[in-house]
Amino acid sequence: MEIGKLPNDLLEKLVFSNIKNKREEVLERAGIGRDCAVLDFGKDVCVTSTDPITGASKNIGSIAVHISCNDVASNGAEPIGLLMTILAPKDTTEKDIEIIMDEAGETASKLNVEIIGGHTEITDAVNKIVVTTTVIGKKAKEKVIPLDNIKPKDKVLITKVAALEGTGIIANELEYKLQGKISKKLIENGKKLLNSISVVKEGIICGNIGVPYMHDITEGGVLGAVWEAAKAIGKGIRIKKNSIPILDSTKEICKFFNIDPLKLISSGSMLIIAPDEKVNIIEERLNKEGINISVIGEVIEEGIIMENDGQIVEIGQPESDELYKVV
Structure with a gap:
């Protein structure tokens, strides 16, 4: 099998199909394009998500905290607590563990998240350090909006720029x-x-x-996120390639390694679907916080497509992330 997260068709076949038991307290459960589970806790809901770090070796403590907090935030929830598991090979030093936890502790403090537990183990089951984080967040139950509220012509937006995390990892790991x-x-x-x-x-x-x-927007990059979003909402999406913001550093790094920036992991960028009447207020509030946001497309009845200089390109199921071609 290819390196990277399991392709979505195999997730459906091997993973989701074997999740048999359903509880009424689970308001949102495992599925393609769904970053979190949402549990009914009365007037509030508990939002939780888990992720490993496998594609980076530098800044791993900080990245590990960010990625799961990002998933919980993608559900509009405030991250509260974090569980952290570190699996490390036999040649790991005490200093290595200290650096990871120092980074994780500093990042958690900045996000006002408490590291509430986890597990740390030296094992020959891994050949490099793997860090997995599970984050628990909360939001008011009244803020849970059903996906069937999404309609054609609703806008598709992304924050910041494409390939943000992938560019950062490559620039740090492969600077030489x-x-x-x-x-x-x-x-x-x-x-x-x-x-x-x-x-x-x-x-x-x-x-x-x-x-x-x-x-x-994680593994699979912008195009992967668009495909997963369309599957999650049960409708089509059309985006415009020229509307997707990409930094010069990303363009040059991707050109050098011959990889596609639109298929490169991009934690730090959020894909958002919102009705047209809310776009201005989203832009206003995010810009006030120094966060750039771009409208890159809209919801359509069916099809997952990208316009590029007058040509229509079908967006396929995401494959192994471009990051794994170079690191």
């Missing part, structure tokens, strides 16, 4: 390959992107505004 090939300034700009991989702020803001769907 980029030196002398692209400018030092672009490399440094790329490295700094890992400081912007949180979507907690925009998730909470848009949750309070009341948007029906958000999706943290």
Whole structure:
């Protein structure tokens, strides 16, 4: 099998099909394009999500906290507590563990999230450090908006820029390959992107505004997120390639490694679907917080497509992320 998260058709066949028991307290459950589970806790709901870090070795403590907090925020919920599991190979040092936890603790403090437990183990079952985080958040039950509220012509937006996390990981991990090939300034700009991989702020803001769907753009990049979003909402999506913001550092790094920035992991960017009448208020509130947002398309009756210089390209099921071609 290919490296990366399991393809969606195999998730349906091997994973979701074997989840038999359903409880009435579960308001939102496992599915394609769904970042979180939502549990009924009375006047509030509990929102939870889990993710591993496998594609990076630097900044792993910080990234691990961000990715699961991002998923919870994509449901409009405030992250509260975090469980962290560290599986490390035999050659791991005490300093390695200390660095991970120092990064995780600092990042959690910035997000006002408490690390409430977990597990740390040295094992020969892994050949490099794997960190998995599970985040628990909450939001008011009245803020839960059914996906069937989404209608054709609702707008599709993304925050920040495409390929944000992937650019940051490559610039940090493979700087030695980029030196002398692209400018030092672009490399440094790329490295700094890992400081912007949180979507907690925009998730909470848009949750309070009341948007029906958000999706943290992770493995598979923008195109993967669009495909998964369409499957989650049960409708089609049309996007315009020229409307998707991409930094020069990303363009040059992706060009050098011959990878597609629109299929590169992009934690830190949020895909949002919202009715047209809410777009201005979303833009106003996010811009006030220094968060850029772009309208890249709209919901349609059926089909998952991208317009590119007058041509229509079908967006297929995401495959292994472009990141794994180079790191």
